[in-house]
Amino acid sequence: MTPLTTVSRAVGAEPPAGAVRGEQAGRLLQQYGAPIVLLLVAGVAAVVFDGFASGANLANLAITASFLAIIAVGMTFVIISGGIDLSVGSQFALGGVLAAWASQYGFAAALALPLAVCGAIGLAQGWIIARTGMAPFIVTLAGLLGARGLMLAVSNEGAETYLVKSDAFAEIGQGRFLGLSYPVYSTLALFVLGGLVLQRGRFGQRVYAVGGSEDAARLMGVPVARTKMQVYLMTGLLAGLAGALNAARLSSGVTILGAGMELDVIAAVVIGGTLLTGGAGTLSGTLAGVLLLGVIQNIINQIGSLTSAYQQVVSGTFLAVVVVVQRYLSRLQRAA
Numbered sequence: 001m002t003p004l005t006t007v008s009r010a011v012g013a014e015p016p017a018g019a020v021r022g023e024q025a026g027r028l029l030q031q032y033g034a035p036i037v038l039l040l041v042a043g044v045a046a047v048v049f050d051g052f053a054s055g056a057n058l059a060n061l062a063i064t065a066s067f068l069a070i071i072a073v074g075m076t077f078v079i080i081s082g083g084i085d086l087s088v089g090s091q092f093a094l095g096g097v098l099a100a101w102a103s104q105y106g107f108a109a110a111l112a113l114p115l116a117v118c119g120a121i122g123l124a125q126g127w128i129i130a131r132t133g134m135a136p137f138i139v140t141l142a143g144l145l146g147a148r149g150l151m152l153a154v155s156n157e158g159a160e161t162y163l164v165k166s167d168a169f170a171e172i173g174q175g176r177f178l179g180l181s182y183p184v185y186s187t188l189a190l191f192v193l194g195g196l197v198l199q200r201g202r203f204g205q206r207v208y209a210v211g212g213s214e215d216a217a218r219l220m221g222v223p224v225a226r227t228k229m230q231v232y233l234m235t236g237l238l239a240g241l242a243g244a245l246n247a248a249r250l251s252s253g254v255t256i257l258g259a260g261m262e263l264d265v266i267a268a269v270v271i272g273g274t275l276l277t278g279g280a281g282t283l284s285g286t287l288a289g290v291l292l293l294g295v296i297q298n299i300i301n302q303i304g305s306l307t308s309a310y311q312q313v314v315s316g317t318f319l320a321v322v323v324v325v326q327r328y329l330s331r332l333q334r335a336a
Contacts, residue, residue, distance in 0.1 A: 033322075033325070034271055034272045034273055034288035034289050035284075035285070035288040037292060038288045038292045038295065041295055041299075042295050045295065045299050045302070049299070049302040051302065052299070052302060055179060057298065059179055059180055060298075061294050061298050063180075063184055064294060065291060065293075066184050066245075067183065067242045067243075067245065067246050068261070068264060068268065068290055068293070068294075069187045069191070069286075069287065070183075070186070070187055070190060070238050070241060071088050071235070071239050071265050072265050072268050072269055072286050072287075072289070072290050073190050073191060073194045073283060074231070074234045074235035074238040074239065075088065075266060075269050075286075076194070076198075076272075076281055076282075076283055077198065077207055078232065078234075078235055079211075079275075079276060079278065079281060080198075080208060080274060080275075080279065080280065081210045081211045081231050081278060082210060082214070082279070083129065083228065083231065083232070084266070084276075085122075085140045085232060085235045085262070086137065086140040086143070087122075087125065087141075087147050088235055088261065088262045089144070089239075089258040089259060089260060089263075090143070090144045090147035090148040090151065090262075091118045091121060091147045091236060091240060092240075092243040092257065092258040092261055093243060093257050093259075094117065094147045094150055094151040094154075094258075095117075095239060095240035095244050096243035096247035096250075097155050097162060097243075097253035098113045098154065098240075098253070099169070099244035099248070100162035100252055101113075101154065103164045103165045103166040103170075103247075104165045104166075106166055106168075106169075107168040107169045110164070110166055110244065110248075111169065111244055114244045115237055115240045115241060117240065118147075118236045118237060118239050118240025118243070119233055119237045119240060121146070121147055122232045122233045122234070122236020122239075123229060123233045123236065124143075125139050125140055125143045125236070126228050126229035126230070129228055129232065130228040130229050131225060152255070158256070161254065161255065162252065163251060163252050164247060164250075164251045164252060164253075169248050170251055171248075172245065172248050173247070173251075174249055181249070183246075183249065191283050191286075191287055194283050195282070198283055199282075206222050206223070206227045207227060208279060208280075209222050210222060210224050210227050211278030211279035212278065212279035268292075268293050269281070269286050269289060270322055270323065271288075271289035271293070271322050272284075272286040272287070274286065276323065296314050300314075
């Protein structure tokens, strides 16, 4: 509901019933569109492909999607705040390489180093965006190149692949409980915690306020600059964490990972109903968006005759359709 709508209703100017229904329908479609499509696609896949609904396949889908999902938690906060972060794919690769290299010094070093470095990159990006007013696209594009360059420098231009030398660290990526690996449980915990912060915490309300209108947020006393720095710090930490967990799972820091991953993360968040213009979005929608992309990739693998390149085609089509629908829904709600 826009401020204009609120004012008009406050003075007794009730909008037409059809406009109200249109606004409500648009809001529900934006919030629940991705979960509905996910259920439909998964249901069809379970009927068409015998192996899709098997426990082994679903467990593999969950672990494959978990690393993208971890980064998507932070990206949801960034996009709701009105920003964008193109550096997360490079930070994911950097985090994995740093974790594998530091594992020779033990579990704590393997986990702390990627978090410290990637968190510092995210904080630096947030500071530049908040204090200079530069476009997040430009700042994080520079971060993408810088993080990728740092990863290549650490890995000797990508020629050296570091192996994980800490069994305790490898266990957090390879261990299982009730058929699911530990990164899946970490992902679920992050979504629950992030959802509570976003929907019920003061920080979450500040993020929504900044994304809705920075000027209005300042008038309400919201620390806009600090909030922006915090959301980019969050994306850096989560990208580093995802990279470290992936390195633990693979027992090595693979240097070729993460290329284009930022686009998949953004696509998942937007498909999940978060507006690119900021001010609206949920982590439950983001989780549905991540799983939808994972299901599409899994279906392509089930078909067998199609290459993974088709996932990019389908993901791009989904993203284009969702953005068009979001624009239409926004107009519909403004008209109401």
